[in-house]
Amino acid sequence: MRRIRAVGRVLPFRVNNYVVNELIDWDNVPEDPIFQLTFPQPNMLSEGNLSRLLDMDHAGKSIAAVDREVSRIQREMNPHPARQMELNVPVMDGRRLEGLQHKYKETVLVFPRQGQTCHAFCTYCFRWAQFCGIEKLHFACNDPLVLPRYLKAHPEVTDVLFTGGDPMVMRAKVLRPYIDALRGLGTDHPLTIRFGTKALAYWPYRFLTDRDAGELMELFEDIAALGHQPAIMAHFSHDRELETPAVEQAMRRLQSAGAVIRCQGPLVRHVNDDAGTWARMWRRQVRLGAIPYYMFVARNTGPKAYFRVPLAQTYRIFSEAYGQVSGLCRTVRGPSMSATPGKIAVQGIAELLSEKVFVLKFIQGRDPSWVNRVFFARYAPDAAWFDELEPALGDKKFFFESGLDRITAEKAMDLVPPPRALSGMNDRIGSGTLLRWVH
Template sequence: MTANPAHRCNYLTRIDQLAQLSDRERKSLEPVAERFAFRCNDYYLSLIDWDDPNDPIRRAVVPHVQELDEWGRLDPSDEETYTVMPGLEHKYPSTVLLLVSNVCEGICRYCFRKRVFIRPQWEYLRDAPAAMAYIADHPEITNVLLTGGDPLTLPTSTLADIVERLRRIEHVQIIRIGSRTPAFHPHRILEDATLTDMIRQHSTADKRIYVMTHFIHPRELTDVAVTAVEVLQRAGAITANQMPLIRGVNDDPETLAALLMKLSFIGDVPYYVFQCRPAVGNKAYTVPIEAGCEIVEQAKSRVSGLAKRLRYVMSHASGKIEMLGRLSDRMYFRYHRAANDADSGRILAFVSNPEACWLDDYAEMIPEHPANLPYRSHGPE
């Protein structure tokens, strides 16, 4: 499929612009929109079946009254703890995260960084030279993740300047661009040759650029979205997909399996399935951990090895924790990467809690269990 050079996305930022909603629905959603920002475009909204009130694409972007349920925190993973300067987080020795944008093509209702849109002037990188100096002064940093917001909402010249600065730092090997743009606005990729030129220039044989896509449902993988992924790959980017498990969107094994299969078919490697973070407003979108484990494992049982390479993880304040599963009345976890590197690879065992949505909900660790003894069962990965 070729891009239509005349394509233009129209953006909606107010609930009253959603003509498909009844007056009563719009009225009921006004308090939600006053608290949490709404933004989407006509391309993504065209994927919704408006005759289905439970349509998964609708659920992903159209506000819901349940977002007002009291639950969660604005910073559920304590990113502030690891913030060196506005927009720069350094949690793991080898990896730095740069929040380079405070804008997204569309705002997902389950977003864990709602604070970026509530206080946009605080939460993104404003001093790029200082950030580059910090990275240059830390030779242990080999990976830099560009996120936000969405880096691909930036003008390509701005993004290219950041990438070029990073490429001047010898020890930075991998640049990752985390983006939902391939799902929300694939024409942005197809119609901007300067973007693919930038990737082609800076994604080299020994220092790759990774584009971390964020497809959450098979219907997002339209012909034009698949073509956008292919364009990024042909330019030299390695693509991998990470997504949260979202209630009412992809929380059944058949839907999740269909997504994993399609991602493997197009070479967009399934990388992580995240536990939905307990951010303010996210209760209605969250699947309990133990139910999530069962959904993920059932989905994996339906697909080939190339589609099941993902891990089911949570981005906890103490590290990235993999949910291994439940055995009898025990629930097992493993530190895939710990903020305290000595804990990386350590396995944890807790008494099962089917209602738990976060590690902190497991009140009873099993002290005599070998997994909880102060040594590592496996080395860090």
């Protein structure tokens, strides 16, 4: 228990009775995937960091001294990956809008301050820094009127994603001002209003028996009445989360209120690193009227070494699961890395000009001209994130790197550049090139 408590000083921990009583198989602890998903494990910290914390506790060091060590460990765990703080925060009237992110042209993320927690915490959470009490690491929006002002200045935005934390921890009356503020946009700026949430998995009663569940359904109905489309971006990690009567009832009620449910989650070791889990999950989602959307690669943050799965293995698991399901499940995309330049999917492993390569593709990009662009990285059997890959075929840089450098420099000067088409190393690979697929 001392080791688990030490991990809990560094990484957030929260669980509820639904997860404990309905989802965890206590006869299979500690190997049970939902237990691994929600309870801190000693190996989530490096042996050196864990030993230092245990030694400080044994020596009776002051709380302040322990807190300084905890802060040091947190800083080295890459609390905000993909340069979110540096590149994603938009600027309006010379002021950074700290509660918004605008990485891709079409989509703005909103972090309501009141939604910066969850019904339970995932041990692999890539936004763990939101929950550690370090104010300077927080994204948080205090003013619902910031969003419509920003949207009026950016008519290219078609999607707004409320995220956190989890916006579904907010009472309906607290969430409503953010929606009512959009009335001023009129009908000439229809939006898809997304809510990124794990509530269906961790507390489906949010949509059923919570005292304001009815008000929440009315809010989704009002979104549609304003000419927008409500969308639930449901985070599921394991098929067991989809098996209870409560989650089925909650999904049906959301759908009856006009919400479209899309399902996504990362592939992580100890939880869902096998094809059968993903195939069952996708089939169950379709049976419940939801849309399989993304398989993500777990981000390079927090206890990444504990959950790490090499890209080659991740791709094989995705392909095997994809081959077990019908076409209705194959709306899912992935495995996708939300990296600094954009969402990059592993499309395959191939041999090209006698070199083994990863075949990669931009699903989203900071520059829209990168989207749907196929490019190649040298095959690396142990690599688990894009930053660990190198260009293939003798290229010194990936095709987008000069453009990303430009975007970074312009962001530093608080400029908003127009998208520019870039050319790069893969332009010279034409239809006559011999490309032999390996997997």
